[in-house]
Amino acid sequence: MYLGKKIRMERILKRNNGRTIIVPMDHGVSMGRVEGLINMRETVSDLAEGGADAVLMHKGLVRCGYRSRGKDVGLIIHLSASTDLSPHPNTKTLVGTVEEAIRHGADAVSIHVNIGSNNEAKMLADFGKIAAAADDWGMPLLAMVYARGPQIENSYDPKLIAHCARIGVELGADIVKVSYSGDIDSFSRVVDSCCVPVVIAGGQKMDSVRDVLQMVHDSLLAGGAGISIGRNVFQHPNRPALVRALRALVHENASVEQALSIVGE
Numbered sequence: 001m002y003l004g005k006k007i008r009m010e011r012i013l014k015r016n017n018g019r020t021i022i023v024p025m026d027h028g029v030s031m032g033r034v035e036g037l038i039n040m041r042e043t044v045s046d047l048a049e050g051g052a053d054a055v056l057m058h059k060g061l062v063r064c065g066y067r068s069r070g071k072d073v074g075l076i077i078h079l080s081a082s083t084d085l086s087p088h089p090n091t092k093t094l095v096g097t098v099e100e101a102i103r104h105g106a107d108a109v110s111i112h113v114n115i116g117s118n119n120e121a122k123m124l125a126d127f128g129k130i131a132a133a134a135d136d137w138g139m140p141l142l143a144m145v146y147a148r149g150p151q152i153e154n155s156y157d158p159k160l161i162a163h164c165a166r167i168g169v170e171l172g173a174d175i176v177k178v179s180y181s182g183d184i185d186s187f188s189r190v191v192d193s194c195c196v197p198v199v200i201a202g203g204q205k206m207d208s209v210r211d212v213l214q215m216v217h218d219s220l221l222a223g224g225a226g227i228s229i230g231r232n233v234f235q236h237p238n239r240p241a242l243v244r245a246l247r248a249l250v251h252e253n254a255s256v257e258q259a260l261s262i263v264g265e
Contacts, residue, residue: 004138011074011107022228024056026078036234040064048073050243062104077101080112090148091119098133108140116149131172143173158186177228184222191223202229213259226250
C-alpha cells in the first residue's frame with residue numbers, strides 16, 4: 001500500500017483496531033430536503049463531538065459542513081448519484097472525480113453500485129474507472145454495493161450480500177459497505193469472503209435505538225469493521241450521545257446495555 005493511502009486510511013479506520021464509525025450524508029441528491037441535513041455545519045459538529053471517525057457527503061456540501069474549530073473528523077467524498085424521481089433510481093451515475101475529491105480535502109472517496117440493476121454494466125465500468133484513479137492517487141475507496149433490481153426478490157438475502165461484498169473486493173475497494181444480513185452466522189460468512197474491512201449500512205429508519213445498537217453489536221461479533229449509518233444517526237435528537245454510544249460499541253467493545261446507558265435510553 002502506498003504511504004499516502006496508508007495515512008489517509010488511518011484517518012478513516014482507527015489504527016489500533018481497524019474499525020470505523022462513518023456517517024453518510026449523501027441523501028439530499030436522491031431524496032431532496034432531509035431532516036438532519038439542513039444545517040450541515042451543526043450536524044457535522046455534533047458528529048465530530050460524539051467521536052465519529054468520518055463523514056461522507058457530496059462535493060458541494062463540503063463548504064457547508066467545514067468547521068474551523070472543534071474535533072477533527074475524516075472526510076469521504078461520494079462520487080455517485082441518482083434521484084428518487086428518476087425512472088431508473090437504481091442507476092448511479094458518476095458526478096465527481098478522484099482529482100476533485102483531492103482538491104476538496106478528502107481522505108477517501110466512495111461510489112455506489114446496485115447489482116441487478118438494468119444498468120449494472122455501466123456502474124461496474126464506473127467502479128473500475130474510479131478504482132484505477134484512486135489507486136493512481138493513493139486515495140482509499142469505499143464501495144457501497146447492494147443487490148437492487150427487477151430480478152432481486154430479497155436484497156437482504158445473505159448470499160446476495162456476500163456476492164455484493166465480494167464484488168467490492170474484487171474490483172478494488174479498500175472498504176466495502178453492504179447491508180447487514182440479519183444474523184451473526186450469515187454475516188460472518190459475508191466477512192470471511194473479504195480481505196478488506198466490511199462495514200454495515202443502516203438501511204431504513206429503525207424503530208428504536210436499541211435495534212440500531214443491537215445490529216451494530218452483532219455485526220462486530222461477526223467480524224465486521226464498523227458502520228456507515230446515516231439516517232439512524234443524523235436524525236437522532238441527541239446525535240453526540242448516540243455517536244458516543246456507537247463509539248463504545250465499535251471502539252471499546254461495550255455491550256448493548258452499556259451503549260444504551262450512554263444514550264440515556
